[in-house]
Amino acid sequence: MSITQIDKEYVAGTYGRFPVELLSGKGSVFTGTDGKRYIDMGSGIGVTAFGTGDEEWLAAVTEQLSRLQHTSNLYYTEPCALLAKALCEKTGMKKVFFSNSGAEANECAIKVARKYSAERKGADHYTILTLVNSFHGRTLTTLSATGQDHFHRLFNPLTPGFVHVPANDCAALEAAVAEGKIAGILLETVQGEGGVLPLTKDFIQTAAKLARDNDIPLMIDEVQTGNGRTGKLYGYMHFDIQPDIVSTAKGLGGGLPIGATLMNEKMQSVLGPGDHGSTYGGNPVCCAGALSVIRRLDDRFLAEVQTKSEYIFSQLTGAEGIESVSGLGLMIGIETKRPAKDVVMDCMAKGVLCLTAKTKVRLLPPLNIPMDLLEEAIAIIKQVCK
16 A cells, blocks of 8 residues: 555544655755655745754754653753743743643643633633634634634534634724623734734734733734744734733744743743643753754844745735735735635645645745745746736
């Protein structure tokens, strides 16, 4: 049996895989078992921030593997402590809880917000306010936080205590805060799975003010927007706000599973011993890889991300067959006249691997993709969209 046949026989059928078997990769290029070269414009859905086989990441991970691969959180390890320190120093946050995924990072954020509000306002203050068209994960609780009905329909009853208001509707946001006993506000600065749609600065700042004035924890979901993806270290940094809680994952680990929930001074002591936990959270190998990523996301590197973003927007905006381009940094959605799935399949045939989000072609290339490869990939995308 081929790998494709074995996969179909034994792996749960939850994914609509593309008809490509990837064998190896280096940087922003994959090689398939067919011997074909593919330019990576998806980075494992925003995970491999420095591409495949990055030497610095590999060295950090393999060195840690040779020393200690796992201990549990009953003991101290250097990579966990140093990564938490680096994250706090770069954001101004005070404490970090480590987990294994974005969904888990959001679960932790929700638990912190609910505990904080219950202790100060009463147990009836448990409702989390999120947005229509948002996406926060696939556990039952983060699915409940997700404001998209089609994700809900197969898994009722969902976790209670969530309300969704339209994105960028300040009046609806204000009304929901006035009406409900809100324990937390949870936002993505760019709705990734919802179609790569940025929130407006006015809406984000309104949410921050409402949260501050009503002592409601403001949670920013940086699972996809974080770790340099938008051209800032975290997406909220574009909007002159300071969240109470930040959740992140994906690009942080560079290819290994890690989630992180960052808490500010007000939230840092909400969780005490036994309130939360994770067997694998803070795994030394994952943290070593993440530390090699986060240390390189300096101002110079992030400026290069923004330059590449400007190039993509300038090339695709108004191009033949392209209706619109949205997003922030190297998190980009392209509304095409042709069906997005057809565009992705034709790009694949020409050696470029893209993604979709709703009706759009989605681009999430490695942050360090060389300009010559980026130019080649964009030229192919433009050709296919005609």
